[in-house]
Amino acid sequence: MAQLFNVHPQNPQSRLCKQAADLINAGGIAAIPTDSCYALVCHLDDKNAVERLRRLKGISEKQHLALLCKDLSELGSYAKVNNAQYRLLKSVFPGPYTFILEATKEVPKRVSHPSKKSIGLRVPAHVVVQGLLEHIEGALIATTLQLPGMEEPARSGWEAQEAVGNDVDLIVDDGEYCGAFPTTVIDWTADEPVVIRVGAGPLTGPLEPVSIEVQEEL
Numbered sequence: 001m002a003q004l005f006n007v008h009p010q011n012p013q014s015r016l017c018k019q020a021a022d023l024i025n026a027g028g029i030a031a032i033p034t035d036s037c038y039a040l041v042c043h044l045d046d047k048n049a050v051e052r053l054r055r056l057k058g059i060s061e062k063q064h065l066a067l068l069c070k071d072l073s074e075l076g077s078y079a080k081v082n083n084a085q086y087r088l089l090k091s092v093f094p095g096p097y098t099f100i101l102e103a104t105k106e107v108p109k110r111v112s113h114p115s116k117k118s119i120g121l122r123v124p125a126h127v128v129v130q131g132l133l134e135h136i137e138g139a140l141i142a143t144t145l146q147l148p149g150m151e152e153p154a155r156s157g158w159e160a161q162e163a164v165g166n167d168v169d170l171i172v173d174d175g176e177y178c179g180a181f182p183t184t185v186i187d188w189t190a191d192e193p194v195v196i197r198v199g200a201g202p203l204t205g206p207l208e209p210v211s212i213e214v215q216e217e218l
Contacts, residue, residue, distance in 0.1 A: 002031070002161065002171045009174040012131040020172055021135030028169035029053055031145055031160040034068075035126040036096040036200040037153035037178045038145040038160045040168065041068065044138050050111055053141065056167055058148045065111055066098050066120035066183075068140040070133045075121050078107050078139065085188060088206055094125035096179070096200035100187040111141055118189045128174050144182040153182055186210065 003023070005016050024030055027049050029042045040057060042049035044067060054061070069075040072089060079101035081089065089099060103112040103119040112119045122142070124130070133140065145160055146153040154160045157173025165171065184201030187194050195203065195212040203210065 002165050002168045004157070004161065005170065005172050006157075007128055007131075007172060007174050009176045010127060012128045012174065014131065014134075017128075017131035018135045020170055021132050023170050024132070024140070025135075025137050029056070029167075030170040030172060031154070031157075031164055031168050032132065032172045033126060033128055033157070033174050033176070033178050034096075034142075035094070035124050035129075035179070036144075036181060036183045037155055039068075039142040040145050040164070041140045041142045043136070044111065044141050045108065047108075050141055053143065056147070056164065057143050059143070062113070064100060064113055064118070064120040066122050066142045067107075067111075068122050068124055068129060068133065068142045070130065071123060074139065075123060078104055078119060079121055080104055088193070089123075091206045092201065093123035094130075095123070096125070096183045098122050098183040098185045099193075100185065100189055100196075102189055116189060118187075120185065122183065128172060132172070146182070152180060153178075155180060 005020050007016050024043055027046050042053050098120045100118050100120050103117055107119050144153050154163050155178045160171050179200045181200040184199040185197035187196050193210050195210055196215045
């Protein structure tokens with residue numbers, strides 16, 4: 001049975017964030033709220049935890065996982081970003097977007113796409129996630145908490161507990177509902193960015209001219 005941490009939605013207790021991060025740093029899998037919906041997370045460098053997360057979600061190594069980063073400077077450690085990409089990323093992050101970019105050598109091969117050598121990256125605008133990342137030794141691997149058979153992603157701590165309470169080590173509950181949609185996903189591994197999933201992030205401002213080619217599976 002997962003441990004349950006109840007944190008304040010606007011001012012998450014640093015003590016609890018550190019305790020949660022310690023469990024993740026030690027190899028645990030957690031269900032946490034984000035600026036889109038609940039996500040399953042584990043440490044980037046923990047091979048066993050990443051494999052366990054994939055089994056729980058029911059996805060293969062050919063499907064992208066996302067890295068949760070504190071800010072753009074940390075994101076730059078894991079993805080190759082040119083000037084045009086940086087300007088667009090800076091205009092939308094932090095926010096409910098996932099950008100698929102060319103991975104750097106800092107990213108373990110087991111979590112990058114096996115043929116494209118790419119990785120999904122996020123800088124979430126959620127105080128609980130940011131509170132956790134302050135104590136994480138590196139980045140978090142994340143995937144939407146929507147298991148096979150679930151009609152929509154988990155949006156609250158109790159929904160997360162109902163879905164994965166027996167399969168994860170920790171559930172972080174801020175007492176509020178997240179959004180109903182996962183992130184908007186934008187693939188920028190070619191010359192121009194392409195939206196491959198329309199989600200919580202609006203396609204306005206600098207994203208209005210971006211092409212859309214929605215894919216059924218990511």
